[in-house]
Amino acid sequence: xxxxxxxxxxxxxxxxxxxxxxxxxxxxxxxxxxxxxxxxxxxxxxxxxxxxxxxxxxxxxxxxxxxxxxxxxxxxxxxxxxxxxxxxxxxxxxxxxxxxxxxxxxxxxxxxxxxxxxxxxxxxxxxxxxxxxxxxxxxxxxxxxxxxxxxxxxxxxxxxxxxxxxxxxxxxxxxxxxxxxxxxxxxxxxxxxxxxxxxxxxxxxxxxxxxxxxxxxxxxxxxxxxxxxxxxxxxxxxxxxxxxxxxxxxxxxxxxxxxxxxxxxxxxxxxxxxxxxxx
Amino acid sequence: xxxxxxxxxxxxxxxxxxxxxxxxxxxxxxxxxxxxxxxxxxxxxxxxxxxxxxxxxxxxxxxxxxxxxxxxxxxxxxxxxxxxxxxxxxxxxxxxxxxxx
Numbered sequence: 001x002x003x004x005x006x007x008x009x010x011x012x013x014x015x016x017x018x019x020x021x022x023x024x025x026x027x028x029x030x031x032x033x034x035x036x037x038x039x040x041x042x043x044x045x046x047x048x049x050x051x052x053x054x055x056x057x058x059x060x061x062x063x064x065x066x067x068x069x070x071x072x073x074x075x076x077x078x079x080x081x082x083x084x085x086x087x088x089x090x091x092x093x094x095x096x097x098x099x100x101x102x103x104x105x106x107x108x109x110x111x112x113x114x115x116x117x118x119x120x121x122x123x124x125x126x127x128x129x130x131x132x133x134x135x136x137x138x139x140x141x142x143x144x145x146x147x148x149x150x151x152x153x154x155x156x157x158x159x160x161x162x163x164x165x166x167x168x169x170x171x172x173x174x175x176x177x178x179x180x181x182x183x184x185x186x187x188x189x190x191x192x193x194x195x196x197x198x199x200x201x202x203x204x205x206x207x208x209x210x211x212x213x214x215x216x217x218x219x220x221x222x223x224x225x226x227x228x229x230x231x232x233x234x235x236x237x238x239x240x241x242x243x244x245x246x247x248x249x250x251x252x253x254x255x256x257x258x259x260x261x262x263x264x265x266x267x268x269x270x271x272x273x274x275x276x277x278x279x
Numbered sequence: 280x281x282x283x284x285x286x287x288x289x290x291x292x293x294x295x296x297x298x299x300x301x302x303x304x305x306x307x308x309x310x311x312x313x314x315x316x317x318x319x320x321x322x323x324x325x326x327x328x329x330x331x332x333x334x335x336x337x338x339x340x341x342x343x344x345x346x347x348x349x350x351x352x353x354x355x356x357x358x359x360x361x362x363x364x365x366x367x368x369x370x371x372x373x374x375x376x377x378x379x380x
Contacts, residue, residue, distance in 0.1 A: 029377075029378070029379070032378050033379075036378045036379070179377070183373040183377050184369040184373040185369055185372070187327070188326045188327075188358070188361075188362075194376050194377075198378060245326055246325070246326060247323075247326060247327050
């Protein structure tokens with residue numbers, strides 16, 4: 001009888017252990033995600049995942065590479081640099097708000113601010129900088145903010161993302177909220193981000209080739225042919241939500257910032273390659 | 280000719296459609312209010328299709344077409360209730376889709 005009880009307890013522990021261990025920490029989530037996509041696309045070198053759909057399809061990759069000879073975002077990046085360096089009315093510049101004068105810092109965004117207990121994205125930090133210096137905030141989805149963010153990304157080209165989830169329950173909660181958002185089905189079409197980018201990358205959805213989760217934020221801001229201009233990651237989030245008939249949330253809402261936090265953490269170790277182009 | 284009878288008949292014939300419209304307006308207002316409440320309850324799981332039905336219902340009501348407004352509000356209510364169900368289901372179901380979960 002005792003033997004039977006021991007066996008039952010052991011079986012229970014054996015069944016429960018993987019569930020408890022699976023994704024128990026952000027780092028375990030990331031490692032499992034990397035392993036998942038390595039197994040799904042064994043022929044794709046890890047660093048190539050930052051190229052999204054272009055890492056998965058030869059034809060698309062060839063078209064994209066030819067487009068990169070004269071990238072359509074070049075002028076926007078040049079304008080972003082000018083704006084970044086231009087003094088505010090008080091004489092200070094964006095550089096005064098960022099570590100290392102804002103050069104080569106893209107890979108550290110978003111981060112969890114332990115003072116305000118919230119996730120700070122690069123675009124939010126740009127606007128916080130403006131407001132701290134007496135300037136009006138910019139709109140978050142496109143235009144000047146995308147150009148400034150794109151310029152800042154170019155100064156981090158090739159740097160590996162290094163997103164941290166500090167030992168703070170609120171930081172972990174923000175990360176978990178982002179994870180929950182990514183995996184929750186929404187909209188009348190009942191799709192989650194993961195429905196496309198975890199379960200079906202490399203497949204076509206109408207004329208779009210679905211990209212994998214891994215490396216998704218690396219190339220932002222992106223110039224989409226559909227937009228005909230640069231747009232931020234939150235603009236893309238809103239577009240994806242609309243595609244599945246879910247009401248999009250405001251750019252830089254807490255939900256989208258937490259989503260970016262989770263998503264970028266998954267790409268830790270992968271290089272910054274933004275801005276880039278997408279269909 | 281029976282003049283009083285004619286007057287009563289005419290008055291009634293004018294009042295009946297007005298009463299019917301008043302009923303449709305009240306029905307619309309109740310359904311619309313329920314739909315708005317359900318939409319709010321959907322939190323960040325709101326559907327664009329609910330929002331568009333609600334707007335169309337408002338627009339029909341503004342133009343005085345309460346029958347159409349009521350139909351659109353009822354559609355909005357159904358969609359909003361489905362989105363609330365989705366929110367409730369996904370509160371736990373998302374875990375099943377997680378890599379390694």
